[in-house]
Amino acid sequence: xxxxxxxxxxxxxxxxxxxxxxxxxxxxxxxxxxxxxxxxxxxxxxxxxxxxxxxxxxxxxxxxxxxxxxxxxxxxxxxxxxxxxxxxxxxxxxxxxxxxxxxxxxx
Amino acid sequence: xxxxxxxxxxxxxxxxxxxxxxxxxxxxxxxxxxxxxxxxxxxxxxxxxxxxxxxxxxxxxxxxxxxxxxxxxxxxxxxxxxxxxxxxxxxxxxxxxxxxxxxxxxxxxxxxxxxxxxx
Numbered sequence: 001x002x003x004x005x006x007x008x009x010x011x012x013x014x015x016x017x018x019x020x021x022x023x024x025x026x027x028x029x030x031x032x033x034x035x036x037x038x039x040x041x042x043x044x045x046x047x048x049x050x051x052x053x054x055x056x057x058x059x060x061x062x063x064x065x066x067x068x069x070x071x072x073x074x075x076x077x078x079x080x081x082x083x084x085x086x087x088x089x090x091x092x093x094x095x096x097x098x099x100x101x102x103x104x105x106x107x
Numbered sequence: 108x109x110x111x112x113x114x115x116x117x118x119x120x121x122x123x124x125x126x127x128x129x130x131x132x133x134x135x136x137x138x139x140x141x142x143x144x145x146x147x148x149x150x151x152x153x154x155x156x157x158x159x160x161x162x163x164x165x166x167x168x169x170x171x172x173x174x175x176x177x178x179x180x181x182x183x184x185x186x187x188x189x190x191x192x193x194x195x196x197x198x199x200x201x202x203x204x205x206x207x208x209x210x211x212x213x214x215x216x217x218x219x220x221x222x223x224x225x226x
Contacts, residue, residue: 001168034212034213036152036213038152042218043201043216043217043218043219044152044201044213044216045216046212046213046214049206049209049210049212049214050209050210053209053210055210055214087151087152089152089212089213091211091212094157094159094165095154095165095167096142096144096154096212096213097154098151098152098153098154099151100151101151101152
């Protein structure tokens with residue numbers, strides 16, 4: 001199975017900050033990578049697919065980049081609604097695997 | 108509007124069985140890849156099964172041989188039959204619809220149904 005490793009596991013930031021979350025795949029996955037946001041008690045929400053394509057309705061302050069094994073999610077100016085846990089996920093094969101998550105909290 | 112509603116969760120003893128349902132509206136389940144993803148309390152997300160439009164099914168190793176995914180096209184529902192349940196199967200179980208082509212990942216999610224395996 002392909003392993004997905006995110007860093008950091010937790011991140012403290014302030015409103016307006018630019019933050020970056022990194023995701024590494026244990027083998028190349030081209031750009032078959034998605035990013036999700038999850039808030040407590042809620043289902044995950046798709047933010048980005050194909051490594052860099054913004055899902056409909058997702059604010060443009062979110063962006064994704066990378067290919068192969070190294071990927072990043074960037075929030076250009078953190079908003080109060082963005083404090084949540086973020087997961088990367090590969091979908092190269094049917095056996096999806098998710099990163100362990102990055103919890104973004106208030107500094 | 109796409110909507111997914113899971114049901115069927117509950118408390119079951121180790122070794123027992125449960126059948127989860129995911130009722131869809133706003134689209135046809137047989138025309139989409141449909142998956143189940145679970146999340147243990149306080150933990151991350153784990154993919155467990157998918158059913159393709161052609162009917163092919165796949166499972167995570169942790170549930171292979173114990174769980175069965177299927178569809179009831181007449182009810183526009185995806186099912187997950189869970190047998191020989193273990194305490195480590197305790198989780199919130201989400202149903203998800205995949206998009207197409209570049210977006211062939213979980214685009215829409217239900218709210219989840221909680222399965223607790225305990226004696």
